[in-house]
Amino acid sequence: MAYNPLMNKEKDDAASRQIAVNRRARHDYFIEERYEAGLVLQGWEVKSLREGRAQVADAYVKILGEEAFLIGAHFTPPSGSSTHIQPQPDRTRKLLLHAEELRKLIGKVQRSGYTLVPLDLHWSRGRAKLEVGLAKGKKQHDKRADIKAREWQREKGRLLRQRG
Secondary structure, three states: OOOOHHHHHHHHHHHHHEEEEOHHHHHHEEEEEEEEEEEOOOHHHHHHHHOOOEEOOOOEEEEEOOEEEEEOOEEOOOOOOOOOOOOOOOOOEEEEOOHHHHHHHHHHHHOOOEEEEEEEEEEEOOEEEEEEEEEEEOOHHHHHHHHHHHHHHHHHHHHHHHHO
């Protein structure tokens, strides 16, 4: 395969766009649908995101009334933050979704077994976005099967490299 500088540029752009990733979500849940939601943020939170100081691993999305909220995400305040604003790193943040998407999510979450999980926090056209997944929980045997399949793919790659 020939070297393509554009492929590496796209890969670098995607990596630079990401702020925080919830790797645990893919391990614990089957992700059925993905939605991109905006966030209502304060000024110091945007500065914190620009420095890459956010965590969404322990966070979850909850629908209250007709609105969606991100609960449990941790944004570490920047060291030079204002003296007259008291930053709250773990505050609840409102998610911005289209009304049609929100109605669809409300209907699906009310069914048993579905939940909303934050997958990653990234930049999109200069704005912070959260990728939310409509997910169903995995059982322990499902997790073991995924690990086994991943290990087999890794082993298969090793065998092919040794042979060729």
